[in-house]
Amino acid sequence: MNIDGKQAAADLRVKLTKEVESLKAERGITPGLTVVLVGDDPASQVYVRNKVKQTREVGMISDEIRLDEDTTEEALLATLAKLNNDENVHGILVQLPLPKHINEEKIIATIKPEKDVDGFHAMNSGRLLNGEKGALVPCTPQGCVILAKRHLGDDLSGKHAVIIGRSNIVGKPVSILFLQENCTVTIAHSRTQNLPSMCRQADILVAAVGRPEMVKADWVKPGATVIDVGINRIERDGKNKLVGDVDFDDVSAVAGGITPVPGGVGPMTIACLLKNTIEAAKIYG
Numbered sequence: 016m017n018i019d020g021k022q023a024a025a026d027l028r029v030k031l032t033k034e035v036e037s038l039k040a041e042r043g044i045t046p047g048l049t050v051v052l053v054g055d056d057p058a059s060q061v062y063v064r065n066k067v068k069q070t071r072e073v074g075m076i077s078d079e080i081r082l083d084e085d086t087t088e089e090a091l092l093a094t095l096a097k098l099n100n101d102e103n104v105h106g107i108l109v110q111l112p113l114p115k116h117i118n119e120e121k122i123i124a125t126i127k128p129e130k131d132v133d134g135f136h137a138m139n140s141g142r143l144l145n146g147e148k149g150a151l152v153p154c155t156p157q158g159c160v161i162l163a164k165r166h167l168g169d170d171l172s173g174k175h176a177v178i179i180g181r182s183n184i185v186g187k188p189v190s191i192l193f194l195q196e197n198c199t200v201t202i203a204h205s206r207t208q209n210l211p212s213m214c215r216q217a218d219i220l221v222a223a224v225g226r227p228e229m230v231k232a233d234w235v236k237p238g239a240t241v242i243d244v245g246i247n248r249i250e251r252d253g254k255n256k257l258v259g260d261v262d263f264d265d266v267s268a269v270a271g272g273i274t275p276v277p278g279g280v281g282p283m284t285i286a287c288l289l290k291n292t293i294e295a296a297k298i299y300g
């Protein structure tokens with residue numbers, strides 16, 4: 016069965032629209048999200064355009080700052096300092112990856128944790144790890160849990176979640192989120208021995224490795240829930256195609272539920288970004 020991320024994101028936006036309305040009515044706050052884009056990668060531009068459109072759709076203020084590819088680190092830091100001090104800006108997102116001459120870690124550390132709607136700042140990852148309130152939680156991992164629950168229901172306790180990938184952006188935080196849902200969590204990665212048989216143990220399998228169509232049907236326990244985080248552009252039959260880390264046609268035959276690419280985790284990432292911005296405005300605005 017297909018787990019429809021587009022529909023799940025649209026459902027979430029309906030809820031968010033109402034929250035924005037009451038924030039405006041009761042506290043006079045309109046949540047604002049500013050996206051900073053360095054350089055002009057065409058894929059990034061599509062992503063930014065979708066974000067801007069959806070942000071406005073739920074009644075929030077959306078801003079974009081575009082900087083040249085050769086912008087200095089100092090100039091980017093100065094831009095962030097301004098946004099950190101702008102009370103109309105509740106969320107700041109600096110699109111990654113950044114050009115090589117800019118230190119990404121330093122940039123992330125400069126964003127005020129209260130405005131870090133990506134949830135990448137050490138303050139937010141620390142709060143997430145410690146289970147503290149007020150953490151801004153990374154968007155893609157939140158989307159993965161929402162989609163798993165959409166298929167399995169709200170109670171995930173006792174399920175074995177196997178995460179393939181250990182990045183700071185997806186693998187590590189999504190593991191913590193499934194642990195908070197009382198799952199048994201295994202983090203697998205490129206050095207894991209016998210990866211297919213490890214994955215076959217999963218009730219919930221999350222693929223976040225960035226390798227096109229790596230997960231095959233014989234990696235998946237019949238009936239398992241498969242969440243595909245991959246967004247890979249490949250050439251096939253002379254055409255440019257978007258595929259996940261899961262071989263969708265192959266795995267669909269055995270999985271109980273599977274998220275497609277496109278139309279799965281991607282739209283949820285954006286909806287959760289809006290959710291985080293509203294959260295930031297509510298708590299810190």
Ligand SMILES: Nc1nc(=O)c2c([nH]1)NC[C@@H]1CN(c3ccc(C(=O)N[C@@H](CCC(=O)O)C(=O)O)cc3)C=[N+]21
Nearest residue numbers: 061062109110111112133246277278279281282284285
């Ligand atoms: N600071 C930062 N935060 C991010 O969250 C971040 C980032 N940098 N850099 C780039 C990646 C990529 N990313 C996507 C989110 C949604 C879709 C998405 O909605 N995709 C649609 C299709 C898009 C298409 O057709 O090209 C889908 O999967 O259905 C794609 C990609 C967020 N990222």
